[in-house]
Structure formats: C-alpha cells, structure tokens
Amino acid sequence: MHQNRTLIRGDNLTEMRNFPDACIDLIATDPPFNSKRNYFVPYRDEHGRKPETLVQAFTDTWAWGDAAEDAYRELMVDVGGLVGDTIEGLRKFLNETPMMAYLVMMAIRVVEMHRILKSTGSLYLHCDPTASHYLKIILDAVFDTRNFRNEIVWSYHRWTGATKHFQRMHDILLFYVKDRKLSKFNILTEPYSEKSKHKGRRKTTVHADGTIDQIYTGDISREKAMRDVWEISYLNSQAKERVSYPTQKPIPLYKRIIAASSNEGDLVLDPFCGCGTTLMAAEEQNRHWIGIDLTYLAIGAVEQQFERLFPQHRDTVTIAGTPENVDQALALARTDPKGFEEWCVTHVLKFKSNTKKVADGGIDGTFRFPLGRVKGKQVYGKAVAQVKGGNYTLGHIRDFRTAMQNEEADLGVFVVTSPPSSGMRTEAARAGSYEHPLFDMEAPALQIYEIQDYFNDVLPKLPFGERTLL
Ligand SMILES: C[S@@+](CC[C@H](N)C(=O)[O-])C[C@H]1O[C@@H](n2cnc3c(N)ncnc32)[C@H](O)[C@@H]1O
Known part of the structure; x- marks a missing residue:
C-alpha cells in the first residue's frame, strides 16, 4: 500500500485496482465534468474550436469508443446486479453519446472507489448540473440509496456574460458513506444569520430623542449545525493559492469536507487530483494523502504547490508513475x-x-x-x-x-x-x-x-x- 504523501501519475482506474480492499478513509474528488464550460470538454472539437493539449487528452477518453464499450461490458458482466441494470437503462436513454461514455468511465471508477473505502469511509464526488443527476443514479446503485447523505450545493459568484437563463453559479458535491451505521461524521457549525432570533435575546432601547436601538444580549458566539448550501468564494485570478491550473478549486471547500468526514491521521485519496487542492487541504489538517492524476502537468503542479505551501515537508513526497531512470525518461520521450x-x-x-x-x-x-x-x-x-x-x-x-x-x-x-x-x-x-x-x-x-x-x-x-x- 502507498505511504502518506504519495503522488501517482497514471490512470486512476488501473491505479485504484492495485489498492487493497477497505484501505481509504475518505475520497474527495473532482473529476472532469463533461460540461461545455469546463476546461475538459469532449465537445470542443465538434464545435470547431481549436483543441488544446489537455482537452485533447480527454477527447479520446469521453468519446464513445472501444474503451467505453469495454467499460460498459465490464459493468454489465463483472459488476452486474443493480449497477449493471442502471447502466443498461441509461444507455437505452442516452445511446452511445459522449455523455454515456463519460458515465460508464465514471461508473467503473466509482465501483473501485466503493471497494477501497473502509466501512467507516465516505465519498464526496464533485460535479455540476450537467451530469450530477446521472451520477447520483449511479452512486445510488453502487453505494445504496440508504447511504446517500447529502447533495451539497457549493454556491459562488464569478464573472459571466449575459445569457438567456439564470446565471449558473453552483457546483454539486454528492456525499455518500460506505455504511451509514459505521460512518464517521464530525458535526461542523456555522454562525446564525444576522436576523436569526437564535442569536440571543433582543433588547430594545427607546432613547429620549425617539430613536430606537436593538441589541442582542444572548450568547452570540453560539452557532448552528452547518447547512448543505455552502457559500465559498470561487478562486479569483489574484487568489494566493492560485496556480492557474484549469479547474482549480478553493482549498477552504475541501478543508470543510475533510474536517467533517475524517480525523487526524486518516488516509484521504483524490483519484482526479489536478493541482492537488484536496491534498493541500488534507495536509493542512494533518491527514495522510494520496493523489492520482493522468497528466504530468498536474503532478508537476502538485509538487510545486506543495513545495510552496509546505516547504518543510518538500522531501517527503513520493512520486510514482514518472521516469525514475534514463531508460524510462527516454521511453517517455519516444512514446x-x-x-x-x-x-x-x-x-x-x-x-x-x-x-x-x-x-x-x-x-x-x-x-x-x-x-x-x-x-x-x-x-x-x-x-x-x-x-x-x-x-x-x-x-x-x-x-x-x-x-x-x-x-x-x-x-x-x-x-x-x-x-x-x-x-x-x-x-x-x-x-x-x-x-x-x-x-x-x-x-x-x-x-x-x-x-x-x-x-x-x-x-x-x-x-x-x-x-x-x-
Ligand atoms: C477537474 S480536474 C481536478 C481539479 C482539482 N480539483 C484541482 O483543484 O486542481 C480533473 C482532473 O482529473 C484528471 N483526470 C482525468 N481523467 C483521469 C484518469 N482517468 N485518471 C486520473 N486522472 C484523471 C485530469 O488530468 C484533471 O487534472
């Protein structure tokens, strides 16, 4: 099993298949969304826009082709049961579209995520309304509807142009546990809103000049249990943690997930780690972590981000799946x-x-x-x-x-x-x-x-x- 602070460059399906059963406490992950507004867009070519390198990497993955057909067959034959039935039903509806390709590729990975989670473990799958409704059906089939905990809405503000619909300003995080009876959950709190009567008792003073003051006299430090709608700022271009990795998410968002569903020393996995937001959030809270990403660019970004934020631990990161000797480097250059x-x-x-x-x-x-x-x-x-x-x-x-x-x-x-x-x-x-x-x-x-x-x-x-x- 991999040790703490391991970064793996590779396809997460292959990599997760090398993990033993029930070894991970928390998976918090943000796969490509299959959405047009995302950097990783399978439709980009079809719309005639110039493909960029990273986009190219996903164009193949999410198009319906041999890989999707193989994953579909595996889901039907090897996994079967409710998962197979669900996938079969989705295919009848969606046919061999890029969306269906995306869903089978996600489904086969979700099956692995479920296997490697401990019975006390949790999964947070970050997605957006483009595919969240389909992904929830798949997660229900793999995890069991009774282990569904929350559909968390991450609400944010960012600059957009005028459109013929309401501004799309939220992402979805689907939260499931492996076993609702054994799962860990640390209750997080948030302050009462300004107007809330629960903030304390209100004292009204009418002054001689007729003006009125109202103050709260109760314990205003009291907080309420956190809701499933989270207002957290989107990373702006000036943010300190910004590394210009497309689709980089804010560390506070992932810190919240990690604080709620893991404890110090627990092992957190992000199999679609990008520039490592989950991993930085885990490190900040003394969790152990493993990150996997397909691209050398992402692994390099995590290394650089980690060295910047945690220089004292820079020599403790293990990197797998990148060249370890001259022959491997030359082979990479060729292939x-x-x-x-x-x-x-x-x-x-x-x-x-x-x-x-x-x-x-x-x-x-x-x-x-x-x-x-x-x-x-x-x-x-x-x-x-x-x-x-x-x-x-x-x-x-x-x-x-x-x-x-x-x-x-x-x-x-x-x-x-x-x-x-x-x-x-x-x-x-x-x-x-x-x-x-x-x-x-x-x-x-x-x-x-x-x-x-x-x-x-x-x-x-x-x-x-x-x-x-x-
Ligand atoms: C939406 S980004 C993650 C962004 C990340 N949350 C962050 O804040 O930087 C999705 C990542 O998944 C990676 N990815 C896509 N397919 C993958 C696969 N099959 N195995 C591993 N990583 C993959 C991409 O390279 C990309 O970095």
Whole structure:
C-alpha cells in the first residue's frame, strides 16, 4: 500500500485496482465534468474550436469508443446486479453519446472507489448540473440509496456574460458513506444569520430623542449545525493559492469536507487530483494523502504547490508513475512526447508550463527570478525552456536563441535526449553568458541540457528564486 504523501501519475482506474480492499478513509474528488464550460470538454472539437493539449487528452477518453464499450461490458458482466441494470437503462436513454461514455468511465471508477473505502469511509464526488443527476443514479446503485447523505450545493459568484437563463453559479458535491451505521461524521457549525432570533435575546432601547436601538444580549458566539448550501468564494485570478491550473478549486471547500468526514491521521485519496487542492487541504489538517492524476502537468503542479505551501515537508513526497531512470525518461520521450515535455518543464526544471503556445517560438516553460527592488518595485529576470524529446538540429538551437531574444529572456535551457554536436555547442555559445547582478553567479545564457544529467543529480545552472507556479 502507498505511504502518506504519495503522488501517482497514471490512470486512476488501473491505479485504484492495485489498492487493497477497505484501505481509504475518505475520497474527495473532482473529476472532469463533461460540461461545455469546463476546461475538459469532449465537445470542443465538434464545435470547431481549436483543441488544446489537455482537452485533447480527454477527447479520446469521453468519446464513445472501444474503451467505453469495454467499460460498459465490464459493468454489465463483472459488476452486474443493480449497477449493471442502471447502466443498461441509461444507455437505452442516452445511446452511445459522449455523455454515456463519460458515465460508464465514471461508473467503473466509482465501483473501485466503493471497494477501497473502509466501512467507516465516505465519498464526496464533485460535479455540476450537467451530469450530477446521472451520477447520483449511479452512486445510488453502487453505494445504496440508504447511504446517500447529502447533495451539497457549493454556491459562488464569478464573472459571466449575459445569457438567456439564470446565471449558473453552483457546483454539486454528492456525499455518500460506505455504511451509514459505521460512518464517521464530525458535526461542523456555522454562525446564525444576522436576523436569526437564535442569536440571543433582543433588547430594545427607546432613547429620549425617539430613536430606537436593538441589541442582542444572548450568547452570540453560539452557532448552528452547518447547512448543505455552502457559500465559498470561487478562486479569483489574484487568489494566493492560485496556480492557474484549469479547474482549480478553493482549498477552504475541501478543508470543510475533510474536517467533517475524517480525523487526524486518516488516509484521504483524490483519484482526479489536478493541482492537488484536496491534498493541500488534507495536509493542512494533518491527514495522510494520496493523489492520482493522468497528466504530468498536474503532478508537476502538485509538487510545486506543495513545495510552496509546505516547504518543510518538500522531501517527503513520493512520486510514482514518472521516469525514475534514463531508460524510462527516454521511453517517455519516444512514446509520449507531450508528457515528456510536461515532466521536463514542471518536474525537472520546475518552470511554469506554457500550455497556450501561441506564437511564442515554441517556448515550453518559463521561470522568473527576483533581481531585487528598483524604486520600491520588485524586478525579475526571466529564463525560458524548450524541450526536444526527439532529433534536433543546429537550426533548432538557432531558433531557440531567436525565441529567447524575442521573449527578452536572460537565460534559456534547451532540453535534449542526445548530446549536441560541436557546431550546436558553438551556436549555443553565441548567446553569451549571464551574470547575476546580485549573486556571484555566472552561467552560459543558452544551456543545452541533456536529460541524462538529471539522473546524475546535475541540473542546469539557474539563479535561485521562488518558481512561479504553472
Ligand atoms: C477537474 S480536474 C481536478 C481539479 C482539482 N480539483 C484541482 O483543484 O486542481 C480533473 C482532473 O482529473 C484528471 N483526470 C482525468 N481523467 C483521469 C484518469 N482517468 N485518471 C486520473 N486522472 C484523471 C485530469 O488530468 C484533471 O487534472
């Protein structure tokens, strides 16, 4: 069984199948929603919009195809019973649509989640009204309707344009327990509303000038048991915890779930962990945690977020499913160039990943480092990176040097999997060297970095500084 603070890069179905029965106290997770407004939209291509890398990753997953058909068969044959009947009924209604593909892929994972939860355990499945009604039917079938606890409404405000319907400003969290008789639940409270008579007794004073004062004299610190409608701010672009991971959720939302349905030392799992909101919330409350995500980008984001929020524990995180030696790194470069690039940028270099790549000359990542204050304002230097997992030529190095100039970068790292020729080295040397204005640090401005060096503990020469997140 995995230890505390483990991050697994991989498909959560395969990974959860390696977990023993009844080993997890709490699963709090936020899968892709299958909604058009979400970053992970299976319809995006069909609407003619340019697919982005991460979207591409899900387009295959949620389209009806072999994987969905296999999952459907497994649900009918291996799982069967009420779950099989439910899925069969849904297919009659939804046919082989992306929504049905999404539901079978979710159903087969929910079956695993149920298996690995302890009898005292709970599941919170984060979704939105696009699919929450279908997911609830599936959860009822897997967990039993009697183990349904709440449909929590997370209500928030955010900027939207005018539409021909009411503004959609809530998500749904479906809360189930494995066994209602054994489940853990710590009652959380919230303050009474301003107007509530339960706040205490009201004392009215009429003054000589006719004005009236009303004050509450009771114990105003008393609170009431928390409702299932939660008003928690959506992360705005300025939020401190923001790492620009698409679909990042606020830590306070997940802290509430963890406080209610687990105790210190319990093991919390997020099998769709994204940039690790659940994991940060678990760490803050002294729970143990395991996170799984399909993308190298997400795993890199969790690493960076965790190092920033819990620097004292930075060396205690175990990462599985990412290259552990040169051969694995080279195999990744061959089989999954995009994954290799994300791993190099976010994990090896700890740069901010460039997910947009619009007319930027192929810059894959950036890193800003502080250069001190000028007229009271912090000034930053800039490093950029490009990853070449396959063959590369002298022309690529020249183009990267041009991109560095266009980006006004002080330093550039060109990551490769094979040694450069002497001509390439000469071309790189043309970029000159960089001297840090504050520290005794000098380095070639354009460094060709062979990934083999990473496994010999040799990193590119870069200034210290807090890495900007994603
Ligand atoms: C909605 S996001 C989670 C966001 C997260 N709550 C946060 O605050 O960052 C869903 C995540 O599920 C991941 N994902 C999708 N399919 C997956 C699979 N089969 N196995 C593991 N992770 C998957 C995606 O890469 C994405 O990071």
